[in-house]
Amino acid sequence: MANIVIFPGKYIQGKDELKNISKHTSNLGDKFLIIVSGSGMKRVSCIIEESFSTTDAKLTFEIFNGECSQSEIERLQKVFKENNCNVVIGIGGGKILDAAKAVAYFEDAPIVIAPTVASTDAPCSALAVIYTEEGLFDRYLVLKQNPNIVLVDTKIIVGAPARLLISGMGDALATYFEARACIKSNRKNLSNGYVTLAAEALAKLCYDTLLAEGYKAKLAVDSNVVTKAVENIVEANTLLSGLGFESAGLSAAHAIHNGFTVLKSCHHLYHGEKVAFGTIAQLVLENAPLEELQEVIDFCLSVGLPTNLSDMGIKSINKEDIMKVAEACCVEGETIHNMPFKVTPYDVYSAILTADKLGSL
Incomplete structure (x- = not known):
């Protein structure tokens, strides 16, 4: 292939x-x-x-x-x-x-x-x-x-509300980590082929750009002005993330986003806001180093993306609801099955609750 x-x-x-x-x-x-x-x-x-x-x-x-x-x-x-x-x-x-x-x-x-x-x-x-x-x-x-x-x-x-650009950063945040998972599992991408070096490099550049420019871009777009940081983040959100997800693949973060759509308390959130928390949960799921988890959480905090269930609109945690989210993440055909190991609803349930604790510290 x-x-x-x-x-x-x-x-x-x-x-x-x-x-x-x-x-x-x-x-x-x-x-x-x-x-x-x-x-x-x-x-x-x-x-x-x-x-x-x-x-x-x-x-x-x-x-x-x-x-x-x-x-x-x-x-x-x-x-x-x-x-x-x-x-x-x-x-x-x-x-x-x-x-x-x-x-x-x-x-x-x-x-x-x-x-x-x-x-x-x-x-x-x-x-x-x-x-x-x-x-x-x-x-x-x-x-x-x-x-x-x-x-x-x-x-x-930059004439649109700042929250929209920030949501785009949340969507882009998942690109590198989902690509990395698909590469490890040798999964096909959305064009029914395998991942090229170019797609992998673009996905990593997307993440690096978010870390370097995201906070500066947020400050600029709060004032509805275009700066070099804004240009770089718009490119990361639109082009780098777009090429990265389509030519490298999706995995747990977007599946967890899809799972949270079953909860009415999360319906006010934009796509990228749910994906950002899904990225933290994916890193817990794959037992990523604490330093990497903290880097992602710190980025989310700096630009105003959700890092815990309270930020997601879930003020009182009902563990049955969280299990419903986890089950929805794991239905047949979901992208969570692109992870390089078998994932069960209990695994996702555990990762979500742990991500909530880490993002609440």
Whole structure:
């Protein structure tokens, strides 16, 4: 079996870079369907129209209805066809970007992804998550390829609440440790190949960047300003973590995140916030050195990520609930089975309670 690493066609990041979108997309087509939220429309439509003002391109803006469902995807496909579009641009958060990816997939068109937050590592991936109209998980849509272009305007990113960038750091925090576990267990990655040296190196660089730049970036984004540290963290959250998870693999931290979704007390948390605590629990699960555990906990404390169950919204620990979380982590097909040893619900239960103690010291 081959070693495989996958990338977006082009990754572009910088302050005010959305102003150059016409230049970056000129080789893809000339009739653009731009999928955006109502609030996003107010913020970015003028920037995009100005960028394309000296070209002959036709722009069709369409407001996203809020859910990446099959019916919404089909509605957007209809708009795409009616306007004879040949390129899809998705601008916004995760569900808008997934809907745009899905429309481009079904219409066999190029896709441009322009995230307005850096809260997860999904923008670069060849994956879309489809939900029901009620917002329940439906299925994963595995795409033919990664996005043609990922365009990240860091001035727009710092305009979002700081908590979103911090959540992205939590998601990125797991990348190296999950990759390390998959390498030890010789598991296939999301492209059905084995891990390359490049993917391993990118995952480690992601972690090193978080430690070096995370706290500085938090301080800057608290004031809604772009600094070099912010640029580095946005790249770690979006590109390094995206390449790392897709080409190296997922293991316990994301499975533990999925387990915590069974508890209503955790529903207020962002994805990366749950993943951050899941990373601490994974390190307990694999009996990582105390120095490494403390390094991860100290990082979480410095930027404001959860380190214990109280931070996760669980103020009174019900051990039956924690076992339900552990059981959900270990269902067949979960990524926790990519760990280099057999994992049982009791193992996860024990790791979660121990992680809570360590993160409460």
